[in-house]
Amino acid sequence: MSNDLVDAQVSPTGQFDILSKYEIHKLSDESRGPQYQIFRNCSLAVLNSGGYLDDGKELLEKYSDFNISVIPTERSVKLQVRNAPASAFVDGKMIRGVAEHLFSVLRDIIYVNSEITGDPRYDLVSARGVTDAVFHILRNADTFDRSRSPRLVVCWGGHSISSEEYDYTKKVGYELALRHLDICTGCGPGAMKGPMKGATIGHAKQRDRRGQYIGISEPGIIAAEAPNPIVNQLVIMPDIEKRLEAFVRTGHGIIVFPGGAGTAEEILYLLGILLHEENRQQPFPVIFTGPASASDYFIRIDQFIGSTLGEAARSRYQIIIDDPAEVARQMAAGIEAVRQYRKESGDAYYFNWQLKVSTEFQRPFVPTHANMRSLALHKNQEPYLLAANLRRAFSGIVSGNVKDEGIRNVEKNGPYELHGDPTLMRSMDTLLESFAKQQRMKLPGKQYIPCYRINAE
The missing domain is CATH 3.40.50.450 (Rossmann fold)
Incomplete structure (x- = not known):
């Protein structure tokens, strides 16, 4: 793995601290649904905060191997990131503000997909x-x-x-x-x-x-x-x-x-x-x-x-x-x-x-x-x-x-x-x-x- 890439699991903050079993499985299922690419791209942008790339195409190409997935746990969910920009971490731990933004992406992309789009x-x-x-x-x-x-x-x-x-x-x-x-x-x-x-x-x-x-x-x-x-x-x-x-x-x-x-x-x-x-x-x-x-x-x-x-x-x-x-x-x-x-x-x-x-x-x-x-x-x-x-x-x-x-x-x-x-x-x-x-x-x-x-x- 390159020195400027990191694999990690990230624990939730805020409203993701306590979830029902239904919500946990819904998040897990939805995160791999049709909106996954949007979720992935937004997450990569958050992890690249402070970088000098202002070109969406260039960012996606530079981190083409980046991957993010939702892992269900007993009480909530975690996020597994692979080949993420190292600038989002300090001594192997994700910066707290970056983690908060990452879960905000999850919250909004999934909420819009499951609760807004297609809802009569x-x-x-x-x-x-x-x-x-x-x-x-x-x-x-x-x-x-x-x-x-x-x-x-x-x-x-x-x-x-x-x-x-x-x-x-x-x-x-x-x-x-x-x-x-x-x-x-x-x-x-x-x-x-x-x-x-x-x-x-x-x-x-x-x-x-x-x-x-x-x-x-x-x-x-x-x-x-x-x-x-x-x-x-x-x-x-x-x-x-x-x-x-x-x-x-x-x-x-x-x-x-x-x-x-x-x-x-x-x-x-x-x-x-x-x-x-x-x-x-x-x-x-x-x-x-x-x-x-x-x-x-x-x-x-x-x-x-x-x-x-x-x-x-x-x-x-x-x-x-x-x-x-x-x-x-x-x-x-x-x-x-x-x-x-x-x-x-x-x-x-x-x-x-x-x-x-x-x-x-x-x-x-x-x-x-x-x-x-x-x-x-x-x-x-x-x-x-x-x-x-x-x-x-x-x-x-x-x-x-x-x-x-x-x-x-x-x-x-x-x-x-x-x-x-x-x-x-x-x-x-x-x-x-x-x-x-x-x-x-x-x-x-x-x-x-x-x-x-x-x-x-």
């Missing part, structure tokens, strides 16, 4: 049914706390950012925690780790022992954004659409740091929802921020939003450059407005039931070449619908950049082709070119080969 109680075609499924996955992961006032800030941004941008995200996280605010991110490195790292110091200074560091991922992206060690509650949603809905339902405000195509996808999703008529009166603080060196990034994003979605979309966010304390002050004030609104309307603090998320934002988008080519990228539609289609376009680009299936698809069939209104497509091309020039599409040092081709009609 969840109508995954209707908007209400999808929202119910998102709620139950989050509740099963024990992320809700009815005793907490609104204090959860979702932070989005790139997993591959400069050291200056990373340090800035830490400062923002620190300022948020000094104001007793918690952090939820996509759980990976870069702009997802920085706010959590800063917040740990802020919470410690305030002697706030209730700090939440929630990480929400999904199987297709987890290899590029493996959970960072600060995450103390990890949730694996079944697809990107349910992941995004989980962010906006549980978060009380959103901060966007510099990123690439994935961050643009998240921004378009959020703005599309906020542009819906039923959500226009609902308070939801959104702040774009970064150090002074990132100002051009946000200028480009702001120009793109203005040229595609219009002034109504631009009115839904603030841009604050190089001022972490002001970011935190504005976010705290915005969340207080959210608290008052939820209190007056009777909505839950821990899950935003009143937010309208239409099916256009819930329906899983599979980025095949045909689907990418047929996207409706024109302005002859409601702005929120255009945002939904632009979101799908950027989702496909993310897939072609970092997801195993997407990378293989592009290698086999060539770049994705995007067609649309000339003005809109030029705006999109300009934005994507700026991402590539700033090395925001892949890790620095790697040559970026576009997985897309833009055609103006």
Whole structure:
């Protein structure tokens, strides 16, 4: 066995400590069922946390002999891993945080497969049914706390950012925690780790022992954004659409740091929802921020939003450059407005039931070449619908950049082709070119080969 590979058995933590015989055998059987490959790939990503691979295909090829299985015991289950990355272990024992994340993967993949998918109680075609499924996955992961006032800030941004941008995200996280605010991110490195790292110091200074560091991922992206060690509650949603809905339902405000195509996808999703008529009166603080060196990034994003979605979309966010304390002050004030609104309307603090998320934002988008080519990228539609289609376009680009299936698809069939209104497509091309020039599409040092081709009609 190679020195950088380890075989081990891992004992459970948390809700796996006490299981019935039925649950034990169900977990054992389900773990080798149709979802096993997803379970295996997500587990490998967790074990590779802290590694430098942001390419799902490359990670799977490097650890092609990795194997994981569920072993039933009298009271619970254990996980047997073979040929696992040695970085997940210290002196032959798995790091506790990694083990917790590993069992979170087991919990969520098996729960979705056995309790959500195919269950007639969840109508995954209707908007209400999808929202119910998102709620139950989050509740099963024990992320809700009815005793907490609104204090959860979702932070989005790139997993591959400069050291200056990373340090800035830490400062923002620190300022948020000094104001007793918690952090939820996509759980990976870069702009997802920085706010959590800063917040740990802020919470410690305030002697706030209730700090939440929630990480929400999904199987297709987890290899590029493996959970960072600060995450103390990890949730694996079944697809990107349910992941995004989980962010906006549980978060009380959103901060966007510099990123690439994935961050643009998240921004378009959020703005599309906020542009819906039923959500226009609902308070939801959104702040774009970064150090002074990132100002051009946000200028480009702001120009793109203005040229595609219009002034109504631009009115839904603030841009604050190089001022972490002001970011935190504005976010705290915005969340207080959210608290008052939820209190007056009777909505839950821990899950935003009143937010309208239409099916256009819930329906899983599979980025095949045909689907990418047929996207409706024109302005002859409601702005929120255009945002939904632009979101799908950027989702496909993310897939072609970092997801195993997407990378293989592009290698086999060539770049994705995007067609649309000339003005809109030029705006999109300009934005994507700026991402590539700033090395925001892949890790620095790697040559970026576009997985897309833009055609103006």
